[in-house]
Amino acid sequence: MAEARPVPDRAAWRLAALAALALLCVAAFMSIGLRGNLLFVLELRAMRLASLIEVAVAVALATVLFQTVTANRILTPSIMGLDSLYLLCQTVLVFVFGGFGFANLDARLKFGGEIALMVGFSLALFMPMLRSRIDVMLLLLTGVVLGLLFRSLSSLLARMIDPNDFALLQGASFADFNTVRADLVAAGGVVIGVGALLAWRYRHVLDVMGLAPDTAVGLGVSWSRAAAAALLLVASLVAVSTALVGPIYLFGLLVVAIAERIVDTRRHAVLLPAAILVAVVTLVGGQTVFQHVVKGQSALSVVIEFAGGLLFLLMLLNGRRP
Amino acid sequence: MIEIERVSLQLQGAQILHDISLTLPKGGVTALVGPNGAGKSSLLSLIARLSPLQTGSIRIDGMPVDATPGSVLARRIAILRQDNAVASRLRVAELVGFGRFPHSRGRLDAKERALVAEAIARFDLTDLADRYLDTLSGGQRQRALVAMAYCQGTDYLMLDEPLNNLDMRYGRELMGTLRRLADGDGRSILIVLHDINHAAAYADRIVAMRCGRVVAVGTAAEIIDADLLERVFGFRMRVESIGGRRVVLHHR
CATH class of the missing domain: 3.40.50.300 (P-loop containing nucleotide triphosphate hydrolases)
Structure with missing residues (x-):
């Protein structure tokens, strides 16, 4: 908060460098290996770029907010069980409609339904917290247990479906950054844009929330209401990003830890843009490398989750900040 | 009141x-x-x-x-609780600055910054202003927390x-x-x-x-009384008058 100090200046420089790097990645993504019908290729790439940036923004914001509310830096929002709910949802759809029916579902309807289901689930989970002061940790544990339940239900259903359908389902249960969902990009963009604006508007309140619940109340922040609102925003962001590309587990942890290392502060005015920029660099830059250097030999999501997992272990072993 | x-x-x-x-x-x-x-x-x-x-x-x-x-x-009102698990990756000046949040909503202008600086000086924290909280001793951290509560400027x-x-x-x-x-x-x-x-x-x-x-409820002269203190604390302690001031010898 003390903005008169030289330290935030250093953070500002690092932020600017990150922004330049992100722009570089975007430029590379758009321009490397252009061939054929330029207009068509550029339009296609712009669409994919938009969806990648949307996912980057959603995951980065969701993870920062989630870590602030839970006062825990090795958590990611996937602990709330939203991804298991998404998986269950896919399994039920395949189970009911079969592989062919699943592939031919109206994408927009499915997208809207999934988001509504996930946000509704989070509302049901957080509503009690609005009314009385329930411990956030208890809430998270409830999320973990329900997530387990959803997961077991999906594996039960998965045993009963046709092997071909199962292969299809398997594809749907990993994040896929290659498929373009042009029809969903606009709808997702609205939700994520509003979420980003809200987070930015309340960045100072988020700083206060990061202190501790009692301290925040003492400084005039209504903790239970603010925490519930923040968690609801997290749920909406995770829901949109999951519906766009599929479940992501450790990507958020990875980018927020890297961003915090770079700017060396938890102040949201700096950390939020930093985390978003790191996420954009990782996703857009990574996708460019995978398309043109590795030539699609492997999946970016797998590599990111692998790196995130390694980092998670490191953070656990260190027992403190990375 | x-x-x-x-x-x-x-x-x-x-x-x-x-x-x-x-x-x-x-x-x-x-x-x-x-x-x-x-x-x-x-x-x-x-x-x-x-x-x-x-x-x-x-x-x-x-x-x-x-x-x-x-x-x-x-x-x-400003309150400082007994057990303060405050995020440690904060500098002393930042922590004290949070005390102005109810007034500034996070935007520190020159006037607010002067108030923060005054609080830091009043609690003898000037040398520690740029240190991270997790590098301080318990007593230094306690002083920073009191400075933050003071900085809230409440009645x-x-x-x-x-x-x-x-x-x-x-x-x-x-x-x-x-x-x-x-x-x-x-x-x-x-x-x-x-x-x-x-x-x-x-x-x-x-x-x-x-x-x-x-x-x-009362003034020190009314409360510092061997019988009353025994009722409150449950054991007998000596109460002496030294230089006109009441002193309780509760150690042994």
Whole structure:
């Protein structure tokens, strides 16, 4: 908060460098290996770029907010069980409609339904917290247990479906950054844009929330209401990003830890843009490398989750900040 | 003025506070004393709306604490709790700056920054201003937290055992600072104290509590009495008069 100090200046420089790097990645993504019908290729790439940036923004914001509310830096929002709910949802759809029916579902309807289901689930989970002061940790544990339940239900259903359908389902249960969902990009963009604006508007309140619940109340922040609102925003962001590309587990942890290392502060005015920029660099830059250097030999999501997992272990072993 | 009317508190079946009614006039230093488990911190939490009120009412300058918006109260009362697990990756100056949040909503202009600098200087933190909290000793961190509560600039300042972790010099300095805040700036200080001698030396008013009830309210001369203290703390201690001041010899 003390903005008169030289330290935030250093953070500002690092932020600017990150922004330049992100722009570089975007430029590379758009321009490397252009061939054929330029207009068509550029339009296609712009669409994919938009969806990648949307996912980057959603995951980065969701993870920062989630870590602030839970006062825990090795958590990611996937602990709330939203991804298991998404998986269950896919399994039920395949189970009911079969592989062919699943592939031919109206994408927009499915997208809207999934988001509504996930946000509704989070509302049901957080509503009690609005009314009385329930411990956030208890809430998270409830999320973990329900997530387990959803997961077991999906594996039960998965045993009963046709092997071909199962292969299809398997594809749907990993994040896929290659498929373009042009029809969903606009709808997702609205939700994520509003979420980003809200987070930015309340960045100072988020700083206060990061202190501790009692301290925040003492400084005039209504903790239970603010925490519930923040968690609801997290749920909406995770829901949109999951519906766009599929479940992501450790990507958020990875980018927020890297961003915090770079700017060396938890102040949201700096950390939020930093985390978003790191996420954009990782996703857009990574996708460019995978398309043109590795030539699609492997999946970016797998590599990111692998790196995130390694980092998670490191953070656990260190027992403190990375 | 803080008006507490018929306040009781139950936590998981245990009765913490029994039907407390108490009026504390504005101004001066009020000390809450009593043995462990007397309900001092619970009462302070209720007054500062950190815990929800179950029965009864508490009004600060006529504002009911359970119905007044938290942001309004934050400009009237500041509270420092006993156990403060504050995020450690913060600099001292940043932490103290958070005290201005109720007024600035996070935007620190020159005037606000001057107030932060004044608080840092007043609590002898100038040399530590750029240090991270997790590099400080317990006493230094405690001083930074008190500076943040002070920086909130409220009429009422409530501190739960602020002498924790402070050495004799800083303990004495803190009590002296609080005394000056009450005398010079007209602030009302409400403070939970363990050391009865600190209460006797600095407080205008002492509220003695035991088992969730208020046993006695009065000036140091009225409260520092061997019989009364035995009723509050449950053992006999010697009370002497040294240079006209009452001193309790409770050590042995």
